[in-house]
Amino acid sequence: MKTVTIPSNSNRLVEKIGQVSRDLTMRCGNFVFDIVSELGDIVIFAGQIFLWIFTARPKKETLLPNFYAVGVLSLPVVALTGTFIGMVLANQSYTQFKNIGLESRLGAVINYSLVRELGPVLAATMLAGRVGSAMAAVLGTMRVTEQIDALISMGANPIHYLVVPRFLACVLLIPALTVMADFMGILGGYFYSVILLGIDHAQYIRNSRDFVGGFDFFAGVFKSIFFGGTIAVVSCYRGFHCQAGAEGVGRAATAAFVLSFVLILVLDLLLNILLDVVYLSIWPGGVKLF
């Protein structure tokens, strides 16, 4: 039998590769462990919020400022972006539809996209950017400056006192913001299509009415409730688990927006699949009945 001698350089190379692959496996393992552990923490956090919602009524003094910040102060920016999204949709779709002679159907595509997708996602994105980051920053600052410890030491539960009002404000008011985004987007799309591009008013309206049903409107509003809840849970969780210092607060605010946005898109897909299943189980032929 012939014995093969591996040169010492090769031995070192094999050792090095082994070390690198061990490190890589360990890092991947740690990464997965961190993600699973954080998701678990977020679920527990959400569970605590639900527990407090059903066990103690939040005080008016904590609810009203949050409802004002989430609802009233978000309205102008949601309305403005909704209007422009409607106009941009009309602008982008017009040439394509004109090439195939279907420009009169523009109302259908604009309004369907707005009501089913863009309205809720846009309202949620605005909420995550404007309110979610602020929530994470405020709660993070309260954590860093020991205000949350002070609350606990005086017998207040921080989830009940700080998180529940924010959660309720997001969940209860995001449908209104979504309706506003839908409405302003529809107006913007109509203005651009009918007034500026000269599409026939009657055809635009008829096509819109034929293609956009009550279920589409319901689906958009229904999804928005989950988006609102996700934004509140993620942002408050990030604020509560903020690292020390100004950098920690900044990171919490950024992470709150990024994670909320990613989860909004993931939820959007999952909820669309679910709603399609529900729709087809009610109307198997896929015909819109209302």
Next chain:
Amino acid sequence: MARGSKTILILAPEFNIELTSNASSLVETREMSLVFGRQTVLNRISLSIPRGQTVAIIGESGCGKTMLLKSLVGLLKPTSGKILFDGVDIHSLNDVDMTRLRRRFGFVFQNAALFDSMTIGQNVAFPMTQHGVPSGKNADTLVLDRLAEVGLPDAVIAKRPAQLSGGMRKRVGLARALILEPDLILYDEPTTGLDPIMSDVINELIMRTRRKYPVTSVMVTHDMHSAKKVADRIIMLYPYSRLAKGESQVLFDGTPDEIDHTQDRRVRQFVRGEAGERLMEMRAARTENAGLGDLDTLKHLDARGEE
């Protein structure tokens, strides 16, 4: 026995829990340890604080003083051991009982921890609104009385915390902690960051509080002047990582007079504010980081006057 300690037997009828301690101690820790990940902050601390006593906990940064203070009121849960308040193991209480018990604590945080979103009046009244005791005119009068006790005018009631100086914020924090006349009041570095005059004002307020109310006080501080002036008893903690095996983390437990005559080198160094061997350790760490290990190099660096 330390100065000012009293023996009063008070049971805790409001809690449906068997008392496990001699109730002459208002606060007691039994073999309490606090571990974060792999880092042991507090190791088997056993202390007993009698009613009416004012205790100063001293020790260098990172030795776990604030962690101990927060554990005493249930803000941190010990990894092992027990914390007894009035004979009740506070970590065995449910949320409702714990909330009720917290009415008997007052906590003055290092930077006051006033709520930014509230006025000073709302901040001071917060414990009352939380526990539903006196409301309306009585509450307003009580807030003004407490603010007056800490030397603040009525006009501050409508201001926001950001509009006050550091010393005023600390006094508001003290007024808030006193509003429900707690049995135990905890001060986390009450004089840190204040000028010497304001520091002494705070010391005087702590002493006046003790004279006016039958309160037990625990104060965490670096300030030896404050500790000696205010406390009946001084406890010095030492960082666990620096202890020899089997050594207690409580390096000193005695009266302010005794601490000046202690034989322990580490306590003497802290009391006098001497760096001792720490400078040498810092230099050695720097040399090690630079990849230079021998003493000759260290001497060479010293000779060049590098810091």
